[in-house]
Amino acid sequence: MSENKPVRRRRRADADRSRTAILAAAVALLDEQPDASLERIAEAASVTRQTVYAHFSSRDVLLNAVLDELTRETLQAIDALELDEGPALDKLLQLINLSWRAFEQHPLLLHVPQTSGSAERHDPVVQRFARLIRRGQRAGEITRELPVDWLTTSLIALGHAAGESAATGRLATRTASKTLNTTITRLLQP
Template sequence: MSENKPVRRRRADADRSRAAILAAAVVLLDEQPDASLERIAEAAHVTRQTVYAHFTSRDVLLNAVLDQFTQETLEAIDNLELDEGPALDKLLRLINLSWRTFEQHPLLLHVPRTAGPDERHDPVTERFTRLIRRGQNTGEITRELPVDWLVTSVVALGHAAGESVAAGRLSTRTANKTLNTTITRLLRPDSRS
């Protein structure tokens, strides 16, 4: 049994180091998206070798940070109780929550979009799909357009708003308001039909 204590202690030390590195990376990369691993190691109070022991490259560390943001965002989204209340209202609240994440973590506006699908989007896309389908069933959301098209449009509009903020064409507040207005007009059934 005494042989396990040093192993557990090393594991606990490693877990603390990893957590410190991630916490430092979140703060530094939000302030300076191009912060080096050396600077992150310094802020985490660990050696550069310790950083490399946990994250073999800057891209691996960046992906770990993005995974952490995704997990935090999904937990907050699930607290919205998406299956209760008006679907369109819940969808707009989900979008507002996503914008608060951008405000809290400006790094997200500087991460280049991947050419192909990013599996981090899948859980959020699934929640959009569920809300839009529910809204179509209750008549709150237009039935004239397919669910998948509406989800793709909502996601694309969110990316376009983020790119406008990153390029300095819109403030975060204006982008969020404009995005909400555009999505509401896209999803709301045409009252003339």
Template sequence: MTEINQTTGGTTRRRRADADRSRTATLQAAISVLADTPEASVETIATAAGVTRQTVYAHFPSRDALLIAVADHLTTELLAEYEQLDLEAGTAMDAVLLLIDTGRTFFKRHPVQLYPAAATDDQQRHQPIKDLLTKTIRRGQRNGEFTKALPATWLADATIALAHTAANLPPRKSTPTLHTTLHRLLQADQPT
């Protein structure tokens, strides 16, 4: 009886490991395929992942569910990159620009566009990023580097919106324009 349970347990673990591999392969394929072809079908993604369409649907009940999983996966990866940054070195402005530039570089490497299905959870998905930015802005407000006339949370929202908008500019103008705008938005009021 013990041998049968061990065999069954081994089979279950092997199936679970296979399922985990196919789910991971599907997510990686979706990130790659959707970066080139945002309207790619589930079948195209399945082929790129080396799995069947039915396998994709076993993990993600709809294309929208797959797109949400892709957005969640990329957010987790970005947060892991942020954890590697030393945001206490230098000025608060240095830290804000490091956060923004790291995020923009990340999305250049993973140019999966934001989808309507994933956008429904964007506020919740962005919250850890907004919290990190807000904390950095508050540091700048405490040390007199940033304006105290506006709430840190509003400044964080404005910074995120400006970073998204800067993506619409020509590449050579995008970063300098964004940096200039953020300096003007965040800088402390000058005495008159």
């Protein structure tokens, strides 16, 4: 029985490496070609299409896994901003700028449709926005005339509008980012 454990561990390690390679290839390829097929992703990951299907039952499942991975990375970067330190409005703008860097690094994010997991992915970011807004309101840096939930919803909606403007080419990505920062600053200032 103990002889089977190393074999199982080796198979598990191989499966983990395959999954990691598939996700990395999917991120890179989907950033360049948002409509890339599973066959193309398998080729880029140096695995068979069957291996992709063993880990991800459909393209949508793979796309959701990619989005989950990018969300995890983004949340780590957001938490590194130390949101409880320094002026809240400055931290909010840093958070927004970090989000734009994620869009620039992963253009896929500008082209992906809203999926079943979108709300769950947004929730941790929404919570961080709300926490910053509350802190800023207590410190007098952010307007108290508007409720936290409204301001949070407005920030998310403005971010989506700016992202859509960049994705459709109505605004250059940098212009959309700068315009978003200006709009948010004007909205939040007391």
